Structures are given as structure tokens and as C-alpha cells.
Amino acid sequence: MQPDIPPRTYPTKYWHQLADGRVQCDLCPRACKLQEGQRGLCFVRAREEGEVVLTSYGRSSGFCIDPIEKKPLNHFYPGTPVLSFGTAGCNLACKFCQNWDMSKSREMDTLADQAMPEQLASAAKNSRCRSIAYTYNDPVIFHEYAIDVAQACRQAGIFNVAVTAGYICEKPREEFFRWMDATNVDLKAFTEDFYYKLCGAHLQEVLDTLQYIRHETDVWLEITTLLIPGKNDGDSELTELSEWIAANLGPDVPLHFTAFHPDWKMRDIPRTPAATLSRARNIALKAGLHFVYTGNVHDNQGGSTWCPSCKQLLIERDWYVLGTWNLTGDGRCNHCNTPIAGHFEPHPGHWGAKRQMVRMAK
Numbered sequence: 001m002q003p004d005i006p007p008r009t010y011p012t013k014y015w016h017q018l019a020d021g022r023v024q025c026d027l028c029p030r031a032c033k034l035q036e037g038q039r040g041l042c043f044v045r046a047r048e049e050g051e052v053v054l055t056s057y058g059r060s061s062g063f064c065i066d067p068i069e070k071k072p073l074n075h076f077y078p079g080t081p082v083l084s085f086g087t088a089g090c091n092l093a094c095k096f097c098q099n100w101d102m103s104k105s106r107e108m109d110t111l112a113d114q115a116m117p118e119q120l121a122s123a124a125k126n127s128r129c130r131s132i133a134y135t136y137n138d139p140v141i142f143h144e145y146a147i148d149v150a151q152a153c154r155q156a157g158i159f160n161v162a163v164t165a166g167y168i169c170e171k172p173r174e175e176f177f178r179w180m181d182a183t184n185v186d187l188k189a190f191t192e193d194f195y196y197k198l199c200g201a202h203l204q205e206v207l208d209t210l211q212y213i214r215h216e217t218d219v220w221l222e223i224t225t226l227l228i229p230g231k232n233d234g235d236s237e238l239t240e241l242s243e244w245i246a247a248n249l250g251p252d253v254p255l256h257f258t259a260f261h262p263d264w265k266m267r268d269i270p271r272t273p274a275a276t277l278s279r280a281r282n283i284a285l286k287a288g289l290h291f292v293y294t295g296n297v298h299d300n301q302g303g304s305t306w307c308p309s310c311k312q313l314l315i316e317r318d319w320y321v322l323g324t325w326n327l328t329g330d331g332r333c334n335h336c337n338t339p340i341a342g343h344f345e346p347h348p349g350h351w352g353a354k355r356q357m358v359r360m361a362k
Helices: 117-126 139-155 170-177 192-199 203-216 235-248 274-286
Strands: 015-017 023-025 045-048 051-054 063-067 081-085 131-134 159-164 182-186 220-227 255-259 292-295 313-318 321-325 356-358
Touching: 023 051, 051 139, 081 117, 117 131, 117 139, 131 139, 139 159, 139 170, 170 203, 182 203, 192 203, 203 220, 203 235, 220 274, 235 274, 255 274, 274 292
Parallel strands: 081 131, 131 159, 159 182, 182 220, 220 255, 255 292
Antiparallel strands: 015 023, 045 051, 063 081, 063 356, 313 321
16 A cells, blocks of 8 residues: 655565574665665665665655657657656666766755655656656666556556666566566676676676566567776677677667766766767677667667668657658558567657656645
8 A cells, every 4th residue: 555645664575584683685686684774785775673664765856757768768659758757776886877966875865856656647647748767766776666656657547667777686576577568778788797896786687687578578678788988898798798689588679879978986987989889789780689779979870760671761860859750550661561679659759859847746
């Protein structure tokens, strides 16, 4: 049952008592072991009165309407608006975090906005959003809040979108993705060394999540890899990453290569050159992937959707603004009739590149 007002803490169920008196959080593979009063690395899950509770239920770092392509999702109702929000904290420790002001926040004052699940569903519907996105920081850490919002949105006919690093244990993963309609999973790199040294995590658990989503759910899946010069942008690693996706997830899963900018604890690394993204895109296409995109740069070729069969331009994109649209009403190439993987309407949305802040009614 959802509370009527945002509580200070909210009960959780993915934890267990240890023999030494500590409790272990079982939400993600980090398995934080907590004494009374301690918080997990994610910051928002804490031990209080012998139980693990969520401290950010009903509280957010802000709400705004984005283009769905910003998540990024290029094959999920292109051109439509998505109501986006996040909380604070994260269960990874990425030294290059591009949203560190929220994901690395250790101040509950970051969560200045409040909204209960039905409020968010109503706000999305009243704003004519096709979907709501759990983003900015990783939604798996506010698992209970995200699921309650998702249930309310599903009842209101609003799609649910998760932007996540996919670092979550099996049982909570099943419950979480049961309520999602689309997701973009951040595949940070394709080496254990990168995950361990730069993210404080492990690669295999993320690969497990990707395979689970693709093969055991109906959730639409896209993947993003942020390319960091000298860290995860080598030809061999990009080839292995792309070939793994093609072999284990299939060639129709869209892959986005996005540009890094110096931030958080990696300010000594230069921005990713546009040429690196184009090189990565060509490697992935050569590996057999059908839909490969470049992001955080101005690149109409790399940002647009092309038919994998006849190579015709299907959806033209200039940043987040759509141009030429060559899909049939049932999502096929209008030149060769090849079905295009994704969720499309007969006509594109016209939200464009706007970013509109939203204030919830008190």
C-alpha cells in the first residue's frame, strides 16, 4: 500500500539478517552489510531499527519533460515527450559520472521536490507525455518508489522507461522489469578491469541483466556505451562488445555510442572526439548490428535510423529534432518493406528538443 504523504523512510524486502548482527541488502550485487544507522553505498538505502529502509520514497531532485531520444531511446515512439525524474545516490561508483551532482549526492536537500505515484501519473497524462522515465540516477536503488509509480502510470496508460546501469540482483530485477515497457542499459565498457577500477562493480552482472531483459521479458531494450578516450575506446574492445551484443542479444538491439566530457573525478581526460564515435559506429555495424548511433555530438548520419536491408534513410535526426520519416504505418521501411525493430506509431511525435520543467501540485 502506498503512503498518503512522503515518509521519512519506507520499508523494503530485499535484505536478510546476518549471524554477526548486521543486515545485508540484497537489492544489488554490492551486498552492503550494515550496522544500525549505516547507509549502503547507494546512500538512499539504510538500516533503521534493524531493517533496511528506503529513505527517498516520494522525493525527487526534480521533474522535467524531455524528448524520448534523450534517454536515449530511438526506437520507442520517436518524437514523443517523456516525463523524467530521479532521486539521489547510486549503487555504482563511476569516477567519470556525468550526472554526479545527483547520483553522487549525499545531501537529502537535493531531493527538494515531492510527488507521490498518482501525482506523477496524473502529471504525465496532463502533460500529454507518452511515457515516464526513471533516470538521472539509477532507478534500481529507489526500487519500491519506481515500481509504485510504474503501477500508477500503467493504470493511466503511460509507458514506463528505465535508464539504468543494470546492476541488480535476480529477484528484485524480475520485479522491477515486470513494470517497465522500455529501458536503456548503460554498458560502461566490455572489460572487468574497467568495471572494477572505474565503477567499483563487475561486468558479468550487467551482461546477465541484458540477457534477462532481452530473452525473458517484453521490455524494449537499447544500450548506451559512453566512450572515454584511452579507457574503453580501443578497436578490439569495441569489436568484442559489438560481437557479444549481436551473438547474445541479436542484431536489432540499438546501440548508442556517446561522447564523454571531463567531469567528477576524471577531469584530466579530454572530451571524446567525434571521429572516435564514428569509428566505433563503423566497427559495430561491421560486427553485424543493424542500428548503431552516435550521441552528444552533432552527427546527422550517426543520429539517424537507416534501413538495414536497403540502406534507405528511415528517421532523420538533427540532435533531438526529427526530419524525414520513411516508415510505413506498421513500422516497415517504405522502400523495401523490411520490418524495423521497435515501437512506432503511424506518424512521428513533434516534441522536438524542448526541455520543460514541471512543478508538482502541493
